[in-house]
Amino acid sequence: MLKISNLTKRFGGLAAVNNVSVEFPANQVNAIIGPNGAGKSTFFNLVAGAMPPSEGKIEYQGMDITGMAPDRIARLGVARTFQTTMLFDQSTVLDNLIVGHRLRTQSRLWDVIINSKRLRDEEKKCRSRAAEVLDFVGLSHIGHRYIADISQEERKRVAFALAMATDPELVLLDEPAGGINPEETENLADLIRKMVKHGITVCLIEHKMDMIMSLADKIMVLDHGEKIAEGTPEQIKNDPVVIEAYLGSEQDVEA
Amino acid sequence: MDRLMNFLVSPVLKWALLVLAVVFPLISDNEYHIYVMATAFIWAIAVYGMNIITGYCGQLNLAHGGFFAIGAYVVAILTVDHEWAFWPAFIAAGLAGAIFGFLVGVVSLRLKEHYFAIFTLCVGFIIYLLLEKWEELTHGSLGIINIAPPEGFGLVDFTETVPFYYLVLAFLVLSVWLVSRLSRSLLGRTFLAIRISDDLAQSLGINLMRNKVLAFVLSTVYAASAGALYAGVVRFIGPAEADVVHTFDMITYLLVGGIGTLMGPLLGTLAITWLTQMLQSLEEYRMIIFGPMLVILVIFFPRGIVGGFLTWRGRRLANKASQQGQDGKSQTTVNTPSTPNADKQEAGNNA
Amino acid sequence: MDLFLQQVLNGLTLGSIYGLIALGLTLVYGILHVPNFAHGALYMVGAYVAYFTMVDLGLNYWLAMIAAGAVVAFLSVLCERLVFHPLRHAPPIHDKIAAIGILLFLEAVVQMYWGADFRRMPTPYNEILHFGGLTIPAQRLLIIAGAFGLMGALHLYLKKTMTGATIIAMAQNREGAFLVGIDANRVAMMTFAIAGMLAAVGATLFAPINLVYPAMGHLLIMKAFVIIILGGMGSIPGAIVGGLIIGFAEALGGFYISNEYKDVIAFALLVVILSVKPTGLFTKGVR
Ligand SMILES: Nc1ncnc2c1ncn2[C@@H]1O[C@H](COP(=O)(O)OP(=O)(O)O)[C@@H](O)[C@H]1O
Ligand SMILES: [Mg+2]
Numbered sequence: 001m002l003k004i005s006n007l008t009k010r011f012g013g014l015a016a017v018n019n020v021s022v023e024f025p026a027n028q029v030n031a032i033i034g035p036n037g038a039g040k041s042t043f044f045n046l047v048a049g050a051m052p053p054s055e056g057k058i059e060y061q062g063m064d065i066t067g068m069a070p071d072r073i074a075r076l077g078v079a080r081t082f083q084t085t086m087l088f089d090q091s092t093v094l095d096n097l098i099v100g101h102r103l104r105t106q107s108r109l110w111d112v113i114i115n116s117k118r119l120r121d122e123e124k125k126c127r128s129r130a131a132e133v134l135d136f137v138g139l140s141h142i143g144h145r146y147i148a149d150i151s152q153e154e155r156k157r158v159a160f161a162l163a164m165a166t167d168p169e170l171v172l173l174d175e176p177a178g179g180i181n182p183e184e185t186e187n188l189a190d191l192i193r194k195m196v197k198h199g200i201t202v203c204l205i206e207h208k209m210d211m212i213m214s215l216a217d218k219i220m221v222l223d224h225g226e227k228i229a230e231g232t233p234e235q236i237k238n239d240p241v242v243i244e245a246y247l248g249s250e251q252d253v254e255a
Numbered sequence: 256m257d258r259l260m261n262f263l264v265s266p267v268l269k270w271a272l273l274v275l276a277v278v279f280p281l282i283s284d285n286e287y288h289i290y291v292m293a294t295a296f297i298w299a300i301a302v303y304g305m306n307i308i309t310g311y312c313g314q315l316n317l318a319h320g321g322f323f324a325i326g327a328y329v330v331a332i333l334t335v336d337h338e339w340a341f342w343p344a345f346i347a348a349g350l351a352g353a354i355f356g357f358l359v360g361v362v363s364l365r366l367k368e369h370y371f372a373i374f375t376l377c378v379g380f381i382i383y384l385l386l387e388k389w390e391e392l393t394h395g396s397l398g399i400i401n402i403a404p405p406e407g408f409g410l411v412d413f414t415e416t417v418p419f420y421y422l423v424l425a426f427l428v429l430s431v432w433l434v435s436r437l438s439r440s441l442l443g444r445t446f447l448a449i450r451i452s453d454d455l456a457q458s459l460g461i462n463l464m465r466n467k468v469l470a471f472v473l474s475t476v477y478a479a480s481a482g483a484l485y486a487g488v489v490r491f492i493g494p495a496e497a498d499v500v501h502t503f504d505m506i507t508y509l510l511v512g513g514i515g516t517l518m519g520p521l522l523g524t525l526a527i528t529w530l531t532q533m534l535q536s537l538e539e540y541r542m543i544i545f546g547p548m549l550v551i552l553v554i555f556f557p558r559g560i561v562g563g564f565l566t567w568r569g570r571r572l573a574n575k576a577s578q579q580g581q582d583g584k585s586q587t588t589v590n591t592p593s594t595p596n597a598d599k600q601e602a603g604n605n606a
Numbered sequence: 607m608d609l610f611l612q613q614v615l616n617g618l619t620l621g622s623i624y625g626l627i628a629l630g631l632t633l634v635y636g637i638l639h640v641p642n643f644a645h646g647a648l649y650m651v652g653a654y655v656a657y658f659t660m661v662d663l664g665l666n667y668w669l670a671m672i673a674a675g676a677v678v679a680f681l682s683v684l685c686e687r688l689v690f691h692p693l694r695h696a697p698p699i700h701d702k703i704a705a706i707g708i709l710l711f712l713e714a715v716v717q718m719y720w721g722a723d724f725r726r727m728p729t730p731y732n733e734i735l736h737f738g739g740l741t742i743p744a745q746r747l748l749i750i751a752g753a754f755g756l757m758g759a760l761h762l763y764l765k766k767t768m769t770g771a772t773i774i775a776m777a778q779n780r781e782g783a784f785l786v787g788i789d790a791n792r793v794a795m796m797t798f799a800i801a802g803m804l805a806a807v808g809a810t811l812f813a814p815i816n817l818v819y820p821a822m823g824h825l826l827i828m829k830a831f832v833i834i835i836l837g838g839m840g841s842i843p844g845a846i847v848g849g850l851i852i853g854f855a856e857a858l859g860g861f862y863i864s865n866e867y868k869d870v871i872a873f874a875l876l877v878v879i880l881s882v883k884p885t886g887l888f889t890k891g892v893r
Contacts, residue, residue: 069462080458099445099447112437146573309699369635374877377876381870384869388866506703540714554696557696
């Protein structure tokens with residue numbers, strides 16, 4: 001699904017991502033873990049095209065997407081959520097989601113001026129897609145609520161739904177469980193499993209080890225921008241390098 | 256109270272306003288008031304343009320007054336120095352707005368947030384300097400007099416206040432109509448996504464440059480057309496037209512009315528214009544009031560008059576709906592864009 | 607040759623004033639990430655306070671400078687507390703609009719008291735010095751010495767005192783600074799005070815060879831923005847070097863190319879720079 005070769009990103013002197021090569025197979029949960037500042041978000045930014053890599057190659061479904069513009073990559077089926085959830089507070093949940101399907105539509109200014117059939121059809125399509133994804137994340141009942149009035153966990157779900165509205169095949173989730181309680185985290189994990197069941201490949205950055213260990217099929221560990229390990233949760237849990245660099249300080253490894 | 260609020264945000268308001276605007280010259284026997292109203296409408300058109308790029312798309316354009324001046328100068332130069340008639344010059348002004356807007360937009364919109372605001376501030380100033388110093392073209396600081404008024408083709412005389420008033424009203428209605436269509440459309444939603452965040456918009460497959468440039472060019476065409484109408488009514492313009500103070504005035508109108516809302520630009524412009532008229536003696540010092548007002552607005556009421564109502568009402572509708580939803584065991588299907596809450600939806604769109 | 611040296615001197619005078627104003631602007635930007643459009647208005651208020659102290663109160667030049675520095679520093683802190691602090695979590699467009707509100711207010715207040723006329727501020731240093739073929743008005747020397755003296759003092763303050771060090775730390779890394787428990791409020795207030803003081807002293811130095819009027823800050827603030835974009839938003843040496851570059855460019859360009867259009871030089875430079883490199887000249891990283 002995603003094949004990364006010798007990927008490097010430098011900010012001035014700092015190599016935020018350093019010579020990382022890895023492959024993420026389709027239709028499973030691929031997790032990326034590592035301490036703060038390890039370069040995880042930067043890695044996502046590179047894959048999504050939000051910034052160009054300094055070196056290396058990114059292949060998505062066999063296609064070289066290195067240096068491609070982020071909107072084009074999104075149209076190829078790569079969606080993402082951000083570490084800080086960005087939504088439009090002064091608008092309803094449903095209204096926030098409608099634009100998610102925009103990339104699958106064609107309408108231009110002229111369609112707006114003459115209110116063309118194409119525009120009306122496409123708006124209908126976007127609206128029903130928004131309703132679908134809202135249902136998918138289990139929030140149908142709050143579609144008309146204002147974003148400012150919903151809970152943190154609901155916001156995360158809306159962000160998932162927005163990503164889903166783009167009809168993605170690969171979804172990059174950056175710390176989706178940040179700032180929400182354990183029970184909600186469990187529900188979010190179920191939602192991620194559901195995404196995979198629907199044929200979506202997930203890449204996930206997360207700090208919550210118990211969530212990762214139960215959810216991930218494959219884990220890559222980053223430290224100071226470098227890949228220090230990859231493998232199944234079992235392998236990672238017992239990898240001495242990982243334990244020393246990262247897990248060693250975490251209480252919940254065994255959880 | 257509730258009725259009043261509902262009325263204020265319902266589509267009825269727009270029709271009521273339109274009817275009021277149409278009968279205004281009939282009930283007002285003061286020609287000066289009609290003139291003030293007509294110029295306020297012209298500014299409102301420009302503010303609608305600003306709302307597209309700044310309100311919907313989230314990019315603070317501080318060169319807006321400069322584009323207004325470009326429109327005015329195109330009409331002035333073409334009608335005075337090249338003896339064009341007004342209407343061809345008017346179209347040329349709109350085109351000039353589009354072309355300069357495109358050129359400036361392509362360079363400036365690659366810049367983020369602060370850089371964009373600072374850059375456009377400088378662009379506005381360059382426009383001002385050029386208008387003042389390029390004497391062969393612009394008559395320099397003397398300005399240009401005897402600009403041709405819009406021709407009425409023997410039917411009406413637009414040098415008279417009342418016909419001109421209706422002419423401007425027609426342009427205003429056209430402007431509002433286009434923005435209203437835009438703001439409700441997928442394109443408007445695309446602009447809004449950019450306002451939330453460039454990164455988010457891109458991750459949703461939105462081509463940033465294409466959409467931002469489109470919004471920018473639309474806004475400069477609005478500004479230049481408004482400037483062209485302005486030249487046609489005052490018939491005398493100078494470089495002061497490009498003074499950044501006009502841009503600041505328009506920001507004030509926009510913020511008071513409600514940034515990113517449909518009726519905000521009009522209501523804000525009218526409110527401030529008439530307020531200034533009432534405090535005539537204050538004209539020169541109006542900023543003593545408007546300056547702090549801007550600050551208070553962004554701190555406490557960042558969404559202005561219209562935005563405040565919309566939020567208030569949208570919340571109420573949402574609460575009501577969720578109560579009903581609980582009563583009726585969550586029958587609220589989400590894809591009911593239709594009848595009962597039609598204006599709630601508009602609240603969302605306008606937001 | 608002498609003519610050339612004369613222009614160099616003019617460039618140095620301009621550049622040192624530009625540097626002072628840009629320094630305040632860049633400090634504030636570094637700490638709060640606010641492009642303070644009101645900074646030029648603070649400069650203008652500084653000039654009027656000095657004018658008032660000298661002409662209306664009859665006090666001497668140096669007292670006027672101190673008064674201007676103190677009043678504007680206070681005003682600047684007031685802006686931080688009343689306006690920018692409450693807006694620190696607001697969308698970026700809000701603090702810019704608020705800064706414009708402050709600017710409009712200050713200009714209107716000054717205009718109400720003093721009118722819109724141009725005023726000339728007196729200076730006790732009217733001598734013209736001669737070095738070889740160069741004529742140097744004493745006030746220009748004072749400007750250069752004063753500006754560089756202040757920059758030196760600021761450098762010592764930032765390097766040698768605790769508050770100074772925290773200002774630098776915060777400018778470099780806001781999140782990190784919060785983590786190690788810096789009193790962000792104190793630092794922000796201190797930064798605004800310094801910025802205001804620099805603007806007011808700069809105004810008092812520059813006003814005698816220029817004119818005092820309510821819109822005097824407009825052009826200057828725009829040039830200061832060009833300078834800090836040139837030098838990297840938030841960079842202190844960048845502001846000084848950028849100030850000198852623009853100062854020299856204007857003096858030489860105004861003399862050798864066109865005096866009419868010398869004010870365009872800075873902006874043309876900006877347009878060229880940002881067209882080529884959208885994040886400014888000396889910026890590291892991506893944004
Ligand atoms: N746009 C940027 N410009 C400069 N440095 C950056 C940028 N983005 C991230 N960095 C740096 O790269 C390193 C990795 O950051 P990040 O990828 O956000 O880490 P993580 O997500 O693993 O916590 C950090 O040291 C961060 O400061
Ligand atoms: Mg991160």
